[in-house]
Amino acid sequence: MQTNAQALLLSSSNCHGFSLLEFAKQEICSFLETRNVSELVFVPYAQKNYDDYTKKIKDAFTPWGFSVIGLHTYSDPAAAINSAKAIFVGGGNTFLLLKTLYDNQLVHLIREKVITGNLLYIGSSAGTNVATKSIHTTNDMPIIYPPSFDAISIVPFNINPHYIDKIETDTHKGETRDQRIEEYMEMPHANPVLGLREGCILHVNGDSLVLKGVAGAVLFEVNVSKKVEYPVGADVSFLLNYAKETC
Amino acid sequence: MQTNAQALLLSSSNCHGFSLLEFAKQEICSFLETRNVSELVFVPYAQKNYDDYTKKIKDAFTPWGFSVIGLHTYSDPAAAINSAKAIFVGGGNTFLLLKTLYDNQLVHLIREKVITGNLLYIGSSAGTNVATKSIHTTNDMPIIYPPSFDAISIVPFNINPHYIDKIETDTHKGETRDQRIEEYMEMPHANPVLGLREGCILHVNGDSLVLKGVAGAVLFEVNVSKKVEYPVGADVSFLLNYAKETC
Numbered sequence: 001m002q003t004n005a006q007a008l009l010l011s012s013s014n015c016h017g018f019s020l021l022e023f024a025k026q027e028i029c030s031f032l033e034t035r036n037v038s039e040l041v042f043v044p045y046a047q048k049n050y051d052d053y054t055k056k057i058k059d060a061f062t063p064w065g066f067s068v069i070g071l072h073t074y075s076d077p078a079a080a081i082n083s084a085k086a087i088f089v090g091g092g093n094t095f096l097l098l099k100t101l102y103d104n105q106l107v108h109l110i111r112e113k114v115i116t117g118n119l120l121y122i123g124s125s126a127g128t129n130v131a132t133k134s135i136h137t138t139n140d141m142p143i144i145y146p147p148s149f150d151a152i153s154i155v156p157f158n159i160n161p162h163y164i165d166k167i168e169t170d171t172h173k174g175e176t177r178d179q180r181i182e183e184y185m186e187m188p189h190a191n192p193v194l195g196l197r198e199g200c201i202l203h204v205n206g207d208s209l210v211l212k213g214v215a216g217a218v219l220f221e222v223n224v225s226k227k228v229e230y231p232v233g234a235d236v237s238f239l240l241n242y243a244k245e246t247c
Numbered sequence: 248m249q250t251n252a253q254a255l256l257l258s259s260s261n262c263h264g265f266s267l268l269e270f271a272k273q274e275i276c277s278f279l280e281t282r283n284v285s286e287l288v289f290v291p292y293a294q295k296n297y298d299d300y301t302k303k304i305k306d307a308f309t310p311w312g313f314s315v316i317g318l319h320t321y322s323d324p325a326a327a328i329n330s331a332k333a334i335f336v337g338g339g340n341t342f343l344l345l346k347t348l349y350d351n352q353l354v355h356l357i358r359e360k361v362i363t364g365n366l367l368y369i370g371s372s373a374g375t376n377v378a379t380k381s382i383h384t385t386n387d388m389p390i391i392y393p394p395s396f397d398a399i400s401i402v403p404f405n406i407n408p409h410y411i412d413k414i415e416t417d418t419h420k421g422e423t424r425d426q427r428i429e430e431y432m433e434m435p436h437a438n439p440v441l442g443l444r445e446g447c448i449l450h451v452n453g454d455s456l457v458l459k460g461v462a463g464a465v466l467f468e469v470n471v472s473k474k475v476e477y478p479v480g481a482d483v484s485f486l487l488n489y490a491k492e493t494c
């Protein structure tokens with residue numbers, strides 16, 4: 001897969017022991033500063049109250065020297081994306097986010113701009129899910145029906161954010177996270193799934209993929225029975241070679 | 248809502264302290280015996296290996312005096328449903344189950360037969376989700392894209408099976424179950440959600456709805472800020488009066 005994409009895909013905005021987005025501060029600041037970007041367009045579509053959500057994100061970014069404008073404040077969201085240099089796509093509900101991106105005809109536009117190196121992408125949680133091949137591996141409840149589970153496809157595989165291998169409680173009979181991901185891996189259309197532990201960041205820099213942040217990731221591959229652990233600093237660029245026939 | 252439906256909707260097949268389906272044995276036996284039914288058609292579509300799954304269910308039902316035949320063993324599933332007196336729809340993945348029901352054109356057929364009192368329905372977990380208005384409140388991962396989230400609609404509201412109000416771990420930042428359900432309740436198309444704790448059974452007997460089993464349920468209603476607990480034995484027939492305009 002040929003790409004000039006520049007992206008930071010965060011497992012979550014919150015990480016135990018840190019204030020909102022604080023665990024990712026250094027990566028976000030250097031990502032934007034080395035590319036001379038000081039203004040972010042924030043995509044609040046994963047939550048219901050766009051103004052409140054934008055204020056929260058603005059409050060986190062302002063002390064770091066970046067200005068934040070909510071995408072919902074523009075009358076023409078596509079035009080706003082077209083003139084933006086960087087977007088931050090926040091977490092919330094992945095189904096609501098993807099549906100709203102489709103409703104505003106932004107999925108293909110964002111893909112084209114990011115892949116050609118004309119838009120920096122920062123995503124967190126649901127904002128990371130929609131950056132991948134599909135939302136088949138979100139943890140969210142399907143509260144609204146999107147026109148497709150196919151997503152922006154900045155990377156040609158899937159991510160499971162907030163990855164955790166502990167079970168909820170030892171007496172509860174609901175599936176564990178690993179069982180849920182294994183159900184997906186049995187599907188004929190399954191892509192590899194990178195489980196980002198809370199605090200992990202996938203840094204996409206053209207054809208280089210490196211794990212950053214304060215926690216690592218776990219890789220599930222089709223026809224590979226055991227998941228593989230990757231620590232912070234690991235190079236996972238080989239995942240870009242993955243291009244499944246669409247079915 | 249006018250209905251002659253006869254159904255047992257189980258929160259799950261497994262319940263802590265019981266073998267497979269054992270917590271529901273008494274209810275299932277009396278449900279089938281009082282209606283003179285000794286043969287069940289089992290719908291294994293929520294899992295991948297239909298034969299293995301059917302064998303497991305058969306092993307649970309045989310000692311109770313019921314015979315079980317997998318729906319997948321019939322060349323014409325619709326014809327098999329048409330001649331069946333009772334079906335058991337097992338758990339697994341709700342998206343896979345609903346997609347396969349649609350692929351086999353069984354959603355409307357099962358609805359018509361159940362609502363008119365011509366087919367007994369037993370569902371568990373995913374099999375309970377698809378019996379309700381929609382699968383918007385499943386806990387499952389969206390591993391495959393169904394043509395709709397609308398489901399069989401034996402009851403005019405939603406169920407969350409395996410309901411639990413504990414959080415996964417106190418340091419994990421993923422949403423709690425209540426937060427997930429509340430995200431759904433904010434949607435304009437939201438229906439009431441009955442959270443069935445593991446071990447709870449909703450007994451549908453025409454226009455009577457009663458909680459059975461060894462655990463109760465929790466009700467979330469639109470524009471009601473606090474969830475309400477209902478113990479085993481509670482009559483929740485009032486939920487049948489709920490008929491939202493489809494949007």
Ligand SMILES: [Ca+2]
Pocket residue numbers: 091092093094125126140422
């Ligand atoms: Ca979420």
Ligand SMILES: [Ca+2]
Pocket residue numbers: 175338339340341372373387
């Ligand atoms: Ca399940």
